[in-house]
Amino acid sequence: MLFYYTATGNCLYVAKMMEENPKSIPQELKKAKLEYKDDIIGIVAPIYAGELPKTVRRFIGSAKFEANYFYMILTYGNRDSVAGIWSYNYCYSNGIDMNYIQTIKMVDNYLPAFDMEEQIAMDKKEDEQIKIAIENIQKRVHFIPSPTKEGIAAYKMVSQRFHEHPEMNNGESIIMSNRCVGCQICKQVCPIGNIKVIDGKAKRKNKVCDFCLACVHHCPFQAIDLVTDKNPKARYRHFGITLKDIVKSNDQGEKEL
Numbered sequence: 001m002l003f004y005y006t007a008t009g010n011c012l013y014v015a016k017m018m019e020e021n022p023k024s025i026p027q028e029l030k031k032a033k034l035e036y037k038d039d040i041i042g043i044v045a046p047i048y049a050g051e052l053p054k055t056v057r058r059f060i061g062s063a064k065f066e067a068n069y070f071y072m073i074l075t076y077g078n079r080d081s082v083a084g085i086w087s088y089n090y091c092y093s094n095g096i097d098m099n100y101i102q103t104i105k106m107v108d109n110y111l112p113a114f115d116m117e118e119q120i121a122m123d124k125k126e127d128e129q130i131k132i133a134i135e136n137i138q139k140r141v142h143f144i145p146s147p148t149k150e151g152i153a154a155y156k157m158v159s160q161r162f163h164e165h166p167e168m169n170n171g172e173s174i175i176m177s178n179r180c181v182g183c184q185i186c187k188q189v190c191p192i193g194n195i196k197v198i199d200g201k202a203k204r205k206n207k208v209c210d211f212c213l214a215c216v217h218h219c220p221f222q223a224i225d226l227v228t229d230k231n232p233k234a235r236y237r238h239f240g241i242t243l244k245d246i247v248k249s250n251d252q253g254e255k256e257l
Contacts (some may be wrong), residue, residue, distance in 0.1 A: 001067075002039040003028065003220050005045045005056045005191065006249055007212035009241030010075045010106045015044045016240075017130050018073070018137075018212040021040070023101070024249040025059045026191040034063035041067035046212075047074050049162060049169060050081035052090060053154050053210050055191055061094050066116040071100040073133055077108020077119065083144035099142050104129040111213055111226055112168055116234035168228065173208035174216065176202050179223035184213035185243070186224060193252030214250065218243060 002022040003209045004015035015022035022044070028034065046057045052060075072091070074083050080103040091098045106126050107119040136143070147155070162169040171194075176186075182200035194209045195202055200216075202224075217235045225232070237243065 001040070002042045002044065003059070004043070004249075005053055005059075006241075006246065007046070007189075007191070007214040008109045008217050009238030009246060010109070011044045011046055011073075012249060013238045013240045014073055014075060014104060014106075014126075014130055017127075018042070018044070018134055026250050026252065028253075029055070029059055029062070034059070036063060037066040039067065040069045040071070042071045042073065042137070043063055044073045044075070045087075047076040047080055047083040048211070049158045050079075050083050050151075051086055052083075053212065055210055057090065058121050060091060060096065065096060067084045069099050069137075070096055071102075071137050072098055074101065074103045075106050076103055077106060077110065077114065079131070079151060079154045080105075080145075081151040081158070082147040085147055086155075088144045098144065100137060101144050102129075102133045102134065102136065102172060103145065107236055107238070109213060109217060111216060111230060112173070112228040113230060115231040116236040117231060120236065123233060134207075162223060169211055171204075171205050171211040173227035174204065174209075174211075175225040175227070176204060177223050177225050179221055181221055181223070183220065186219055186249075188247045189214040189218045189243075191250040191251065214246065218246060 002015055002019040003025050004011045004022050005025040006012040045052055072087055084101045088098050088101060105124045108114045167173045180202045182197050184197050186202050187195040187197055192209060194205050196205060
């Protein structure tokens with residue numbers, strides 16, 4: 001049994017490489033009863049500033065799991081900093097004794113800091129990393145990565161930056177522009193149902209969110225802006241994942257917050 005959270009397809013690609021029918025965390029959270037039992041249970045999630053996305057935390061905190069082997073695959077683009085031990089501790093505090101955690105380097109889709117054209121051009125050998133993870137899980141390897149001194153320093157630096165400028169990490173910097181044509185794609189790809197369309201224009205229900213940037217990346221008209229954007233003309237979706245896949249994973253329907 002494998003669960004995933006995705007914005008631009010990285011984690012969904014990993015999940016599909018590992019299991020035929022992985023379960024979307026945003027869709028699972030719609031259920032009244034979150035109880036899961038299997039021999040092996042895994043979670044694939046992105047690293048956000050060295051930690052887990054809010055929605056993934058909510059899922060871990062709300063669900064009850066029973067497994068003989070529990071693993072987590074964490075995707076990142078620049079530094080994985082302290083994500084391994086941070087995630088282990090978070091899971092442990094919620095009753096999950098994680099057996100294996102591996103980080104996988106992929107395209108970094110954090111638009112305020114990275115140019116998607118440059119990121120896409122890099123060969124980060126993601127398939128090789130995924131293959132290693134699959135082999136280790138099949139062997140039931142026990143491993144939790146320890147952070148390096150550089151990783152700890154990077155985590156402290158980023159944490160301080162976002163403490164001083166929370167808008168760079170909490171969604172406040174997302175701007176729904178007048179270029180919107182009301183196609184509703186942003187609404188359909190938002191994993192927390194934070195977007196509605198009124199009079200043909202997309203509006204956000206709350207000014208803060210997971211800041212997964214799915215709405216920004218998938219808008220076909222590039223009608224959603226950011227206060228800080230490394231390359232406003234470049235957007236990203238994993239080559240192995242379709243827009244339909246993202247919508248199926250994240251669409252919350254008419255959910256009201």
